[in-house]
Each structure stands twice: as structure tokens, then as C-alpha cells.
Amino acid sequence: MTAPAVKSWCLALLSCSMLLSPAVTAYSADSDKGRRKVVHVLEDDTGAVIVQTAPGKVITHRGGTITLPCRYHHEPESVDPDRIRIKWTKVTDEFQFEDVFVALGRQQRTFGLYRGRVELEQAGPGDASIIIHNVTLQDYGRYECEVTNDMEDDTGFVNLDLEGVVFPYYPRLGRYKLNYHEAEDTCKQQDAILASHAQLHKAWRDGLDWCNAGWLEDGSVQYPISHPRDQCGRKDTPAGVRNYGYRHKEDERYDAFCFTSKLNGQVYFLKRFKKVNYAEAVKACQRDGAAVAKVGQLYAAWKFQLLDRCDAGWVDDGSVRYPIVNPRARCGGSEPGVRTSASLIKSSASMGSTASGRIQAAPKPSPHRLQFQTPHHSPGVFEDAVAQHY
Incomplete structure (x- = not known):
């Protein structure tokens, strides 16, 4: 009996100069894209620092640039700005925080994985907003903005959401x-x-x-x-x-x-003259300047690249999958999704790969139900590969 044909999916990473998107300002979950959020700063007669951040959440994607808005007002207005401390932390658990950024006057410091990616927006007096560049999956979450003036302080919170x-x-x-x-x-x-x-x-x-x-x-x-x-x-x-x-x-x-979330690269189908097993798919992608795509990368390509192909290919975990944006009867069902056609023994099964520029045009996936087929084990299977370039 002839073994099913499988190629491989490869992942191509774009150059670093293409990783950062233009600056993205803050949006609420329900606001129209392109409309900057207006943050109103309240005042009282206590002389305390008053902080207000954007309600709701701000939204970007992996690799993007986002502003986390935070403004403050203090009385009296003659307070020395060098005595104002701005501190941003990420809420990692109910009572746990991770330091992100701190500024005291002209002195600034970023922490951990945020080093080299976070800076003050500095849009004028009372602005404590920060800009995060090259947003990562780990940046998703809730952030606290704290502004301190000597013994007085106040805090506000911003939720950073990712498209994905x-x-x-x-x-x-x-x-x-x-x-x-x-x-x-x-x-x-x-x-x-x-x-x-x-x-x-x-x-x-x-x-x-x-x-x-x-x-x-x-x-x-x-x-x-x-x-x-x-x-x-x-x-x-x-x-x-x-x-x-x-x-x-x-x-x-x-x-x-x-x-x-969105890839900093491109997934493509790498087809060869003959079917390849998993190890051969890895080498084929490497020869093409790429790597076998991971499962998450294939899903991201399906959603953001609109990757649509009826041919199954190897992915990083040894499974065989293919992305469908335009459902048709011969491609596994009536719903869009990423199909899993097999889970194979890497050494004895053979498939293929995916290459850049071979993406079929398709409409953006609308609200959908992801479809999966039950994996099966089949020795001696040859497929193509899914690749991503470096």
C-alpha cells in the first residue's frame, strides 16, 4: 500500500530591520482603530499625586510597538520634576510584581527582558507613559504605573492585550x-x-x-x-x-x-521532488536557509498570513498538519482551521516542506471553529515540510 504523501512546513524569519512596526498609540477594546485614547486627569485639593491610566486595554501584536498610557497631576505645580519617581511593574500574580522600568528625574533604568525595549514617551509635563518596542508574547498582561512625589504616591493599571x-x-x-x-x-x-x-x-x-x-x-x-x-x-x-x-x-x-501572535517571519511550504521523513525535512529546511516550523508558527501563519494549503507537511513536534482558510470537501471538512492528519514516528515516516511566495490568496478567517483530525501512527510515511526562514 502506498504511504500518504507529506511534505514539510518551514519558517523564514525576516531581517531585524523589519521587526518593529510604526508606533502604536493606546486604544480601548471597543474603540475604532486609529483613534487615540484621551486620558482625563482629575484634580483634588489634598496636594496628593493623582494618576490616571487608560481604562480597558491597549492592543498590539508580537513584534509591534505599543504605548502604555499613564498621566499624573500634582499640587503644587512648582514641585521639582527631578523629585518625581515613575515606576512601572507587571502584575505576575495576585500579590506578585515584576519590575519593568523606573525613572527618578533624568535617571532611568529598565529590568530583565525589558532592557533595551522600554522608554518613557515624554510627551510633556505629567506624562508617565512608557513605550514598549518589539513586543513579545511574554509582555501580555496587566501593568501598574506608580508615580511618587516625596511621601505621596498613586497608582493606575493598564492591560496589554495581543492579537493572536x-x-x-x-x-x-x-x-x-x-x-x-x-x-x-x-x-x-x-x-x-x-x-x-x-x-x-x-x-x-x-x-x-x-x-x-x-x-x-x-x-x-x-x-x-x-x-x-x-x-x-x-x-x-x-x-x-x-x-x-x-x-x-x-x-x-x-x-x-x-x-x-503574529510572526516576525514567514511560514511556507517546501516541496521536494520526493517525499522526506522528519530528519530529511529538517535538513531540507536548513538547506533552504530556514527551520521546520513550530505548531504555534503554523497557527500564526494560518491566521495572519492567511496560509491555505491542502498538502500536509511536517512540523517541529513530529506531527503532520495543514492550514485551511477556504474550506473545501477534498481538504478535510467544511470549516476553516489547522488540520492534524498524522502523528508519526520521525525516523520511519516521510513528508515534505513549505517555501516563501507559495501562499494562496484567501479571505481573512472569520469567526470559526478549529477543526482537527485524530492523529494516527503509520510507519514508512513520507511527507513534505513546513519551513520558516532565518
């Missing part, structure tokens, strides 16, 4: 094999992070339907159901995001819900 896509993930060993820390590492290995409840809820509103429970970044275990059925918590229960609550991070095992 949530995808369910389980390893090749099977479902419900990951504790929390393994789920966190698994998402990182596939160019993603554990999704938040807000991200999963948005994905559910957009049509994500998945019957297996998975870890989220806060340590809870949930799963989204758009089409209630008996196999997924009873047919007579309403659609929604089902929640198992907070689970034991070391002992309990589930799948993972990962989140990724």
Missing part, C-alpha cells in the same frame, strides 16, 4: 499527559504561551469548540464548547467555557491551551 490565536495542544504521547509546568514548557517549545481565560473566552466567542480540558496560565483547567453534545458534558447544558477550577499543578494532568 488560541489552539489546543497535546503531545505525541497522547491526551491528558501534561501537568501545569509541562504544559507551560510545551507551549513555549511550540512558539506560544499558555493562554489566559480572557484569550480562551474570546476564542470561544469566535467559535472554538474543543472537548478536552486544558491548562490555562492561571493554573485553572477549562475547555470551550460551542456545540453542546453528550460526549462533552451533556447536550442539554448551555454552550460556554467549561471550568474545572484551579487544579494541582504537579499531580494532575490535562492538555494545554496555547496562545501565539
Whole structure:
């Protein structure tokens, strides 16, 4: 019996000069794009520092540039600006904070992974806003702006959101094999992070339907159901995001819900004259100046590059997948999504790859339900590859 044909998907990273987008100002979740948020600063007669940040959230994507707005007012106005301290921290847990940026007069310092990427906006008196360049997946979250004038201080909060896509993930060993820390590492290995409840809820509103429970970044275990059925918590229960609550991070095992955002590169299908196994797909992508794409990168390409191809190819975790924007009968179903056609033994299975400039035009994916096929093991399978250039 002839083995199924598989190529490989490769990932091409663009040059650093193309990583940063033009500066993006702050927007609320419901505001029109391009409309700058007006932040009103309140005053009182106490002489205290009063801080106000943008309500709602500001939105950008990985690789972009974003302003986190924060303004302050103090009485009397003759206070020496060199005695004003501005401090930004990221809220990492309910009572835990990570230092991001601090300024006292003309002295400024950034911390950790924010070094070289954060600066004051300096748009005039009373402006404590910061600009974050080359935004990463890890930048997603809630930030605190604190302004201190001698013994008086006040704080405000800004939520930084990312445009992206949530995808369910389980390893090749099977479902419900990951504790929390393994789920966190698994998402990182596939160019993603554990999704938040807000991200999963948005994905559910957009049509994500998945019957297996998975870890989220806060340590809870949930799963989204758009089409209630008996196999997924009873047919007579309403659609929604089902929640198992907070689970034991070391002992309990589930799948993972990962989140990724726009790529700083391009995924493409690398087709060769013959089918290749996984090791050959890795070498083929390397010879093309690329690398086999990770699962998160393929999802990002599907959403942001509108990558649409009916040919399956190797990806980094040894699975075989293909992205569909325009559903058609011969390509696995009536819904858009990233299909998983096989989970194969790397040494004995063969497939192909994806190359730049071979993307079919397609309309932007609208609210959708991600579709997956049950993986199967098949020795002696040859496919193409999915690649990303460096």
C-alpha cells in the first residue's frame, strides 16, 4: 500500500530591520482603530499625586510597538520634576510584581527582558507613559504605573492585550499527559504561551469548540464548547467555557491551551521532488536557509498570513498538519482551521516542506471553529515540510 504523501512546513524569519512596526498609540477594546485614547486627569485639593491610566486595554501584536498610557497631576505645580519617581511593574500574580522600568528625574533604568525595549514617551509635563518596542508574547498582561512625589504616591493599571490565536495542544504521547509546568514548557517549545481565560473566552466567542480540558496560565483547567453534545458534558447544558477550577499543578494532568501572535517571519511550504521523513525535512529546511516550523508558527501563519494549503507537511513536534482558510470537501471538512492528519514516528515516516511566495490568496478567517483530525501512527510515511526562514 502506498504511504500518504507529506511534505514539510518551514519558517523564514525576516531581517531585524523589519521587526518593529510604526508606533502604536493606546486604544480601548471597543474603540475604532486609529483613534487615540484621551486620558482625563482629575484634580483634588489634598496636594496628593493623582494618576490616571487608560481604562480597558491597549492592543498590539508580537513584534509591534505599543504605548502604555499613564498621566499624573500634582499640587503644587512648582514641585521639582527631578523629585518625581515613575515606576512601572507587571502584575505576575495576585500579590506578585515584576519590575519593568523606573525613572527618578533624568535617571532611568529598565529590568530583565525589558532592557533595551522600554522608554518613557515624554510627551510633556505629567506624562508617565512608557513605550514598549518589539513586543513579545511574554509582555501580555496587566501593568501598574506608580508615580511618587516625596511621601505621596498613586497608582493606575493598564492591560496589554495581543492579537493572536488560541489552539489546543497535546503531545505525541497522547491526551491528558501534561501537568501545569509541562504544559507551560510545551507551549513555549511550540512558539506560544499558555493562554489566559480572557484569550480562551474570546476564542470561544469566535467559535472554538474543543472537548478536552486544558491548562490555562492561571493554573485553572477549562475547555470551550460551542456545540453542546453528550460526549462533552451533556447536550442539554448551555454552550460556554467549561471550568474545572484551579487544579494541582504537579499531580494532575490535562492538555494545554496555547496562545501565539503574529510572526516576525514567514511560514511556507517546501516541496521536494520526493517525499522526506522528519530528519530529511529538517535538513531540507536548513538547506533552504530556514527551520521546520513550530505548531504555534503554523497557527500564526494560518491566521495572519492567511496560509491555505491542502498538502500536509511536517512540523517541529513530529506531527503532520495543514492550514485551511477556504474550506473545501477534498481538504478535510467544511470549516476553516489547522488540520492534524498524522502523528508519526520521525525516523520511519516521510513528508515534505513549505517555501516563501507559495501562499494562496484567501479571505481573512472569520469567526470559526478549529477543526482537527485524530492523529494516527503509520510507519514508512513520507511527507513534505513546513519551513520558516532565518
